[in-house]
Amino acid sequence: MITIYDIAEKANVSAMTVSRVINNSGRISEATRKRVRKVMEELNYIPNSMARGLVLQKTKLLSLLITDITNPFYTTIARGAEDTAKRSGYKLLFGNSDEDYGKEKDYVEMILSTRVDGVLFAPTGDASLEQLRQLQKHGIPFVILDREVPGIETDVVLGDSKEGARKLVEHLIGLGHRRIALVNGSPDVSTARLRYTGYREALLLGGLPLDESLVVSLNYRQFQDEASLQVLLALPSPPTAIFAANNLLAVGIIQALRQKGLSVPEDVSVVCFDDFGPAETVNPFLTVASQPAYQFGALGMQLLIERIENGPGSESRKIMLPSELLIRSSTRTWDR
Amino acid sequence: MITIYDIAEKANVSAMTVSRVINNSGRISEATRKRVRKVMEELNYIPNSMARGLVLQKTKLLSLLITDITNPFYTTIARGAEDTAKRSGYKLLFGNSDEDYGKEKDYVEMILSTRVDGVLFAPTGDASLEQLRQLQKHGIPFVILDREVPGIETDVVLGDSKEGARKLVEHLIGLGHRRIALVNGSPDVSTARLRYTGYREALLLGGLPLDESLVVSLNYRQFQDEASLQVLLALPSPPTAIFAANNLLAVGIIQALRQKGLSVPEDVSVVCFDDFGPAETVNPFLTVASQPAYQFGALGMQLLIERIENGPGSESRKIMLPSELLIRSSTRTWDR
DNA sequence: AGAGCTTGAGTTACCGATAACACAAAATTA
DNA sequence: TAATTTTGTGTTATCGGTAACTCAAGCTCT
Numbered sequence: 001m002i003t004i005y006d007i008a009e010k011a012n013v014s015a016m017t018v019s020r021v022i023n024n025s026g027r028i029s030e031a032t033r034k035r036v037r038k039v040m041e042e043l044n045y046i047p048n049s050m051a052r053g054l055v056l057q058k059t060k061l062l063s064l065l066i067t068d069i070t071n072p073f074y075t076t077i078a079r080g081a082e083d084t085a086k087r088s089g090y091k092l093l094f095g096n097s098d099e100d101y102g103k104e105k106d107y108v109e110m111i112l113s114t115r116v117d118g119v120l121f122a123p124t125g126d127a128s129l130e131q132l133r134q135l136q137k138h139g140i141p142f143v144i145l146d147r148e149v150p151g152i153e154t155d156v157v158l159g160d161s162k163e164g165a166r167k168l169v170e171h172l173i174g175l176g177h178r179r180i181a182l183v184n185g186s187p188d189v190s191t192a193r194l195r196y197t198g199y200r201e202a203l204l205l206g207g208l209p210l211d212e213s214l215v216v217s218l219n220y221r222q223f224q225d226e227a228s229l230q231v232l233l234a235l236p237s238p239p240t241a242i243f244a245a246n247n248l249l250a251v252g253i254i255q256a257l258r259q260k261g262l263s264v265p266e267d268v269s270v271v272c273f274d275d276f277g278p279a280e281t282v283n284p285f286l287t288v289a290s291q292p293a294y295q296f297g298a299l300g301m302q303l304l305i306e307r308i309e310n311g312p313g314s315e316s317r318k319i320m321l322p323s324e325l326l327i328r329s330s331t332r333t334w335d336r
Numbered sequence: 337m338i339t340i341y342d343i344a345e346k347a348n349v350s351a352m353t354v355s356r357v358i359n360n361s362g363r364i365s366e367a368t369r370k371r372v373r374k375v376m377e378e379l380n381y382i383p384n385s386m387a388r389g390l391v392l393q394k395t396k397l398l399s400l401l402i403t404d405i406t407n408p409f410y411t412t413i414a415r416g417a418e419d420t421a422k423r424s425g426y427k428l429l430f431g432n433s434d435e436d437y438g439k440e441k442d443y444v445e446m447i448l449s450t451r452v453d454g455v456l457f458a459p460t461g462d463a464s465l466e467q468l469r470q471l472q473k474h475g476i477p478f479v480i481l482d483r484e485v486p487g488i489e490t491d492v493v494l495g496d497s498k499e500g501a502r503k504l505v506e507h508l509i510g511l512g513h514r515r516i517a518l519v520n521g522s523p524d525v526s527t528a529r530l531r532y533t534g535y536r537e538a539l540l541l542g543g544l545p546l547d548e549s550l551v552v553s554l555n556y557r558q559f560q561d562e563a564s565l566q567v568l569l570a571l572p573s574p575p576t577a578i579f580a581a582n583n584l585l586a587v588g589i590i591q592a593l594r595q596k597g598l599s600v601p602e603d604v605s606v607v608c609f610d611d612f613g614p615a616e617t618v619n620p621f622l623t624v625a626s627q628p629a630y631q632f633g634a635l636g637m638q639l640l641i642e643r644i645e646n647g648p649g650s651e652s653r654k655i656m657l658p659s660e661l662l663i664r665s666s667t668r669t670w671d672r
Numbered sequence: 673a674g675a676g677c678t679t680g681a682g683t684t685a686c687c688g689a690t691a692a693c694a695c696a697a698a699a700t701t702a
Numbered sequence: 703t704a705a706t707t708t709t710g711t712g713t714t715a716t717c718g719g720t721a722a723c724t725c726a727a728g729c730t731c732t
Contacts, residue, residue: 004719016683029679048719054689055686059386079406247615254618278583283621356690389717391691
């Protein structure tokens with residue numbers, strides 16, 4: 001591996017002079033600067049960021065941790081975060097926790113040992129508190145994305161889950177549905193709690209009773225639990241509409257419904273949070289509350305960079321972004 | 337920041353002893369081991385991977401570079417690669433080149449300066465050769481994914497583009513289409529060339545003439561260039577079917593067609609390479625040649641790890657995975 | 673012309689970890 | 703019991719960079 005010492009020797013200067021050329025620091029005569037530059041090119045020199053990070057105690061590396069890399073919502077966040085980081089001269093490491101607390105923990109350990117300058121963190125749930133405390137203990141700035149974690153003070157970028165949920169459920173009520181089920185994420189996740197609240201409020205406003213037997217809590221990551229759907233459908237008076245707390249749950253639900261010979265929206269209407277990627281624009285089907293994912297990433301990253309560059313002690317900001325109701329064809333009127 | 341020296345002092349041993357405890361190397365009495373462990377816990381110690389990497393000259397870090405993080409094909413690859421890396425005790429850094437040669441170059445520079453142990457590389461095109469040479473020059477093992485790069489000897493995991501293209505076009509011919517357009521990626525990309533070859537072969541086998549005015553070359557990343565579609569549609573005898581070389585191109589094409597008041601598949605049939613994510617399973621629409629993306633990632637990662645651990649000098653392997661024709665509703669018979 | 677300042681370098685120490693070597697004390701062997 | 707081996711631990715040098723200090727030579731100024 002080529003080091004500054006190799007360059008130094010070949011250019012007949014000291015290592016320090018090479019370092020100065022690399023960093024444009026100190027005073028160097030134009031002649032030596034040129035000479036050193038030429039040798040660097042010739043030898044194809046690339047600085048060792050470990051050595052540099054070790055002495056400088058910073059890396060110009062940021063980390064983005066998302067909970068599901070196959071979910072378009074999060075990949076769009078990634079795009080926003082990356083564009084913004086790049087603009088400020090930071091490189092970005094992506095991490096994927098797969099909604100798995102264990103993987104999240106592993107990833108945080110890697111972050112810590114890599115000594116990144118900051119983390120944009122989409123938590124798996126309230127239990128992520130421990131990870132965030134860990135970051136705090138080690139003095140690494142972070143900004144939280146998408147889900148609030150009680151007990152932590154820092155910048156947060158959130159969607160308005162309650163409002164979005166209310167819009168979705170009101171839409172269903174407006175179509176004449178009276179039995180609306182909620183297939184929710186885990187109550188350990190703030191968005192799931194708020195979506196439940198929004199659901200309840202909408203029912204209340206619509207003069208409908210809250211029937212807890214219509215509410216199921218699963219995991220955002222995937223809908224593996226067909227049994228829970230079975231429970232809903234086996235009810236004496238089964239739901240005519242289902243509000244899925246996120247896009248992947250909706251996918252699972254629709255597939256399970258079809259396996260049971262029910263079709264959407266003829267037999268059951270389905271709505272959910274978060275849009276799909278390009279696929280959905282081609283053949284729009286699901287009625288969703290779409291959140292501005294790119295903005296999540298871009299704003300979050302901006303807050304993070306400010307937080308890093310202004311040093312500690314800045315007060316916490318909380319940004320809440322609205323979601324947009326996109327009515328498509330997975331919902332229809334119910335008048336039976 | 338807590339270092340082994342802090343631990344050493346508090347545990348009344350030398351730094352070296354702490355290092356031995358961390359790495360389970362050398363001989364340590366059970367008593368000191370326990371004492372050191374306890375202090376490490378108390379002080380919440382996390383090893384500094386930069387310092388360690390500097391002396392060990394390896395990082396247990398691998399890098400995955402994909403060309404589009406919002407394309408489900410690549411995120412599924414990421415999932416496969418990550419699962420496999422994890423199983424061998426490697427951490428994975430994701431990078432996203434956005435089909436942009438400049439970003440790819442930046443990313444390779446970061447990789448080089450981070451001194452990762454290996455790279456799983458989905459090239460943007462033939463020009464990536466320079467990047468790969470760079471990796472080679474610095475002795476970093478890599479495996480190429482999805483697209484061949486002429487001039488480089490290493491392991492490659494590819495889809496069978498020619499065969500897939502032929503299946504898609506044969507399907508269209510079978511439906512009665514005679515004027516089939518190809519909206520391709522850049523000829524700088526191996527898959528685009530092979531898909532063109534497959535297209536040509538299918539036409540030949542089907543007894544249809546090859547009309548170069550029906551072939552357009554764009555960029556895989558996105559379909560911004562509506563003018564090219566305009567050219568196709570303005571032909572004296574416009575195409576009745578379009579073969580898009582990848583999923584994102586297909587999305588753009590369909591949107592553009594609709595804006596012109598044409599519907600799919602009534603007026604034009606559309607097929608493409610690569611499936612969409614979960615969204616497509618809910619409301620299947622596009623007829624595609626689906627590639628086993630998870631396998632791409634998993635196999636590629638496996639080859640990479642073998643390559644790293646067996647040292648240099650192993651001969652190059654080339655794995656070609658078949659694609660599967662999924663006939664859905666974006667295609668229909670043509671008998672006018 | 674001598675004092676003081678600039679300029680363009682070089683020296684040394686250190687960041688946090690580990691390899692290689694060294695060595696006293698304890699255990700084993702002859 | 704003396705010689706040898708094993709065990710447990712410490713010392714020193716090093717990885718590739720950079721900060722802080724040093725210093726000779728050339729300039730500027732009175």
